[in-house]
Amino acid sequence: MDPPDLVPRLLAGDEALFGTVVERWQPGLLRLAESLTGSRATAEEVIQETWVSVLRSLWTFEGRSSLRTWISRVCVHTALARVRQEDRSPVAGGPDIDPARFDDRGAWVDPPARWSEETPETLAARREVLDCIRRAVVGLPVRQRAVITLRDVQGFSSDEACEILGVTEVHQRVLLHRARTRVRSECEQFYREAA
């Protein structure tokens, strides 16, 4: 949690402290915004807008979440406003994996093949795999992209991700599941082509 005097000192205009906060959180926020908007330039605009909004509305901060979570929420909302057109798609039902991969009793007919790397460390050690994962994340619908970036890339908790995105826990989990499933499928495709 934040030190208790963090927000009061920011509200009192402690510029050095504000500078420290910006320096500490800017890189993560920038990656978050870049992941959501798919563009470095747009992400930089989003971040500028975010800090302005933060300064303008800091007095409304009630401390129910950490300041970092609250600022991330401002950042996500600012970024999502830029990519609003694809944002309203409801969560469709239906399977995340091609149903043709299972027989009519639900058993694999096209099972997952072995990959030459199957641990986080070995996967991450291969640049092509990381690039594949990055492309897969960018290709996701924006709300899935937001959830998986917050949770799996940036390490926010489920509660924090719900708070930042303003979604229920169940909805968050559905988005996360689809996103993770899709990203694994892209890796599978990568290994099929590499074989």
Added chain:
Amino acid sequence: MLRCSEFVEHVTAVDEGAASASLRFWFQVHRLECVRCRRYLRQMRAVRGAMSHLDAEGQTSPRTGHA
């Protein structure tokens, strides 16, 4: 009993600690007896774990210590 097609749909619920006790039970039973789903689960978890390296590595921003 859980089928393979159901197992893959419940991976996230189980990993997020959101599965009911009975789902957790049948999930573990299926995991023990199905080598294919075991591989699927291993790959899902590996990809998820690898994603944290996206934040640490690269891009153009400077590194700062996370509190």
